[in-house]
Amino acid sequence: MGSRDKSLATSAIPVSQKLLRIGFVVGCVYLFLVSIRLMGSAVKVLGADAAGELFAGVANPFAGLAVGTLATVLVQSSSTTTSTIVGLVGQGGGTALPLKTAVPMIMGANLGTTITNTIVSIGHVRQGGAFRRAFAAATVHDFFNLLLVMVLLPIELMTGVLRTSAIALSDMAQGVGGVEYKSPIKAAVKAGEKPILDFFRGMNLQGAALSIVLVGVALTLIAVCLIYVTRNMRVLISGPLERALNRVLGKSGLLGILVGTLMTIAVQSSSITTSLLVPMCAAGVLSLRNAFPIMMGANIGTTVTALLASLAADNQNGLTIALVHTLFNLIGVCIFFPIPFVRRIPLRFARTLAIRAQRNVLWVLLYVVGVFVLLPLAGYLVFH
Secondary structure, three states: OHHHHHHHHHHHHOOHHHHHHHHHHHHHHHHHHHHHHHHHHHHHHHHHHHHHHOOOOOOHHHHHHHHHHHHHHOOOOHHHHHHHHHHHHHHHHOOOHHHHHHHHHHHHHHOOHHHHHHHHOOOHHOOOHHHHHHHHHHHHHHHHHHHHHHHHHHHHHHHOHHHHHHHHHHHHHHOOOOOOOOOOOHHHHHHHHHHHHHHHHOOOOHHHHHHHHHHHHHHHHHHHHHHHHHHHHHHOOOOOOHHHHHHHHHHHHHHHHHHHHHHHHHOHHHHHHHHHHHHHOOOOOOOHHHHHHHHHHHHHHHHHHHHHHHHHHHHHHHHHHHHHHHHHHHHHHHOOOOHHHHHHHHHHHHHHHHHHHHHHHEEEEHHHHHHHHHHHHHHHHOOO
16 A cells, blocks of 8 residues: 555544544553553562672672663663662762772663664564554664673773763752653653552562562553554555655654653653654554654763752762763764764664574574673673
């Protein structure tokens, strides 16, 4: 069916049916967000204590990078990891965790948080071309963060520019009052998760058993929600609206960065922002090229929570490491966004891997386990 036929088919749908579909999509998206949070809670049942213990006694920067990645994979939240790092850096004047050691950990947190949208993309694994587009949309964020670490970590180790700049900015910010932001979306998602947790806890499940059950429920909900969101979005946002969306974002990547930043500030989770883009790309509603700036904006937006928290804590060391996180992501956008050739590098990597993954699902397993488990674990064991 051509684009003209799709446009006519969409316009032929009665308004009442469109409204029902929109309501159904909103409900599926809400359930999808609940399932994402549920998966994080499931992992925290086993991983929260382990994540906290990982930070102890780490001095080597490569071990720090590995720890930041592993901790975020364990708790499924870069905000949790960075908040822990902020607390440790500020504790006892920085004796618990020196600022210099914490910088690579912050970079590792950026890497670890991308596993969520990669897992989400696996929900499309049986959908051929949709899976290829979804996996490319998920992994372009991974490659962006990997390349960013490969560029900035050596520079930071040689010059300390991020740390020095953050110290200067935190000196200027002393005396500025903190602000605490409560996300209504996050509160609504948490409220939806609570009865599910209470139900399974009421069955006397705890520890490993509770974690396994919650992961199974979360993954099932994610897969079902993605299937129905993709199908309905394909019907609702096709033809003129689809072309308009891509045309606007195609003309102004800065708009995409702004959208990603504001979305992530609103929901206080870059994982939610980037995971929502996966089904849109899978459905062909949003092109990978136009989704990429939104993901870069999500990287910037995710730093705001820790930044506000550190200001409220009135602790210069905590504020400094939060500013390192902000500068790291801002510089990343400045490196990859302005020059088209550079911007296309993570896109090429993501598309190539997605094509291989569509042909052989084993590539998915090798990639996820290798990048998010084996490499960080090896780095931690070798350099710790």
